[in-house]
Amino acid sequence: MEDQKIIDLYTNREERAIHETDKKYGRLCTSISMGILNDIRDSEECVSDTWLTLWNQIPPKKPNPFKAYICRIIKNLSLKRYEYHHAKKRNSQYDLSLEELEECISKEQNVENQIELRELKWIIAKFIEELPKEKRILFLRRYWFLQSVSEMARDYEITPKNMSVKLLRIRKELKEYLKEEGFEI
Numbered sequence: 001m002e003d004q005k006i007i008d009l010y011t012n013r014e015e016r017a018i019h020e021t022d023k024k025y026g027r028l029c030t031s032i033s034m035g036i037l038n039d040i041r042d043s044e045e046c047v048s049d050t051w052l053t054l055w056n057q058i059p060p061k062k063p064n065p066f067k068a069y070i071c072r073i074i075k076n077l078s079l080k081r082y083e084y085h086h087a088k089k090r091n092s093q094y095d096l097s098l099e100e101l102e103e104c105i106s107k108e109q110n111v112e113n114q115i116e117l118r119e120l121k122w123i124i125a126k127f128i129e130e131l132p133k134e135k136r137i138l139f140l141r142r143y144w145f146l147q148s149v150s151e152m153a154r155d156y157e158i159t160p161k162n163m164s165v166k167l168l169r170i171r172k173e174l175k176e177y178l179k180e181e182g183f184e185i
Contacts, residue, residue, distance in 0.1 A: 001020045001024065003066035003067065004066075005020075006021055006024070006066065007062060007063070010054060010058035010059070011058060017054075017055070018051045018054075018055065022047075022051065025067065026047060028070075028071070029046075029071075030043055030047055031145075031147075032075055032078065032145055033046045033047060033078040035146040035147050035148070035151075036075070036078040036079060036081075036082050036146050037078055037081060037085075042081050043078070045081075046074060046077045047074065049077050050073045050074045050077060053077070054070070054073070071145075075144070075145075075146075116183075123177070123178065123181045123183070124174070124178075127174055127177045131173075135166075135173075138152065138163075138166060138167060138170060139167075139170050149163050150163075
């Protein structure tokens, strides 16, 4: 079913909207959540919470693109669940992927940096848009969808070491791009 038709079902308050959303995006949402939580029960609960969030937000919202909207919701819910369960623990793929990006982005967070942070978000978005398609997909799979290097390597039928090298090169490009845009690393 097309996204607009699913949104129309939500707008008309038809319960079938949840079934259609689960049918079309359930596996994607579970994959995103499992990449963060690595726990099937928590992931299933986050997926259910995602459907509830959609039910409560549509209407008045009319998300476009719908898929990105759903992915953002499941990611945020999963991250909240992760933070709740692992407040003082560090060992997940989520932590590893963020640590990889730390070399590109300053960790210092003060009031003066808030304006720079907004600008940084736009510059990173611009960087991602300018990447060739394959690199963009790799970057988003690793740092947005938080997929493990081994999972990505398996999908591309290369070794995890080769995938790590590809990701390292993309991070180096990001670092150079940020320098060119005036961000001190």
